[in-house]
Amino acid sequence: MKIKVLLYCVLAASVLAGCKVSKDEKGTIVKVNPEFTIDLFEQLGEPRIFQFKVATIEKQECTNYSISTYSTLTFNQVALNVNDLVPPIDCIEGEAPATTISDVGLLPLGYFYLFINLKNTIKNDGLLKVYQDSIAVDLNSRDGLEMVHEVLYRIPETVIWGYTAYNNKEAGAGYANSFLTELTGMTEPAEFQQGYYGYFKLDEAGDLILSPAPNHTYFKTFLFSYHGDVKGLEDLLYSYRSDSIGTGVEFAIFTGSGKTL
Structure with a gap:
């Protein structure tokens, strides 16, 4: 043996x-x-x-x-x-x-x-x-x-998440804050427990950790429930991306249905 x-x-x-x-x-x-x-x-x-x-x-x-x-x-x-x-x-x-x-x-x-x-x-x-x-x-x-x-x-289909990111704080912070304010008005808070969701994690403090993280000096993440039409999100992104041309600010929204906007 x-x-x-x-x-x-x-x-x-x-x-x-x-x-x-x-x-x-x-x-x-x-x-x-x-x-x-x-x-x-x-x-x-x-x-x-x-x-x-x-x-x-x-x-x-x-x-x-x-x-x-x-x-x-x-x-x-x-x-x-x-x-x-x-x-x-x-x-x-x-x-x-x-x-x-x-x-x-x-x-x-x-x-x-x-x-x-x-x-x-x-x-x-x-x-x-x-x-x-x-x-x-x-x-x-x-x-x-x-x-x-x-x-x-598992990520519900009604969830959206993403980030605003920039390298120049003086040029980018205003656009990022304004974008998040408008997006918050279109959405509802999403309640999730701490853990691993594949595309992101939620830590003990409830902070969203993206994988991979944006390749910028500064960035702000978000996680919301959204029950509206995707076109509303696309229009918001188009507006801010157009207005911020030349500033290096990046806006990204991901949906629970698998779309990258």
């Missing part, structure tokens, strides 16, 4: 470092060190597509390495299979994790058996719980992986 377990460790170590045998209980596999991070995401649109975002923990020698994966969805099972790294044809120099997005599909409400298989060697199982307002993962083991978030809160 000990020979078989040691042989398993040698084979597993060739693809995932860190397999070891417990000294307290001979023949017991204790842990496989994480090689991948896995996160949850729901791509907004019609239909909404649930996805796994996979990345290596270790940085690669090019910034455009990817990962071979595929996911399956049956009536009561979801499986994510993570295979080999895929080197780029043309390397973009620099160090970065290899990344990929694996589409699962439109998830109906309910519980699904979840299987996460790494390089056809390390297997993890658990449950994927799909609710009206959230999607949650409950794994029995995490060998070879780290979950970035175990709960993804």
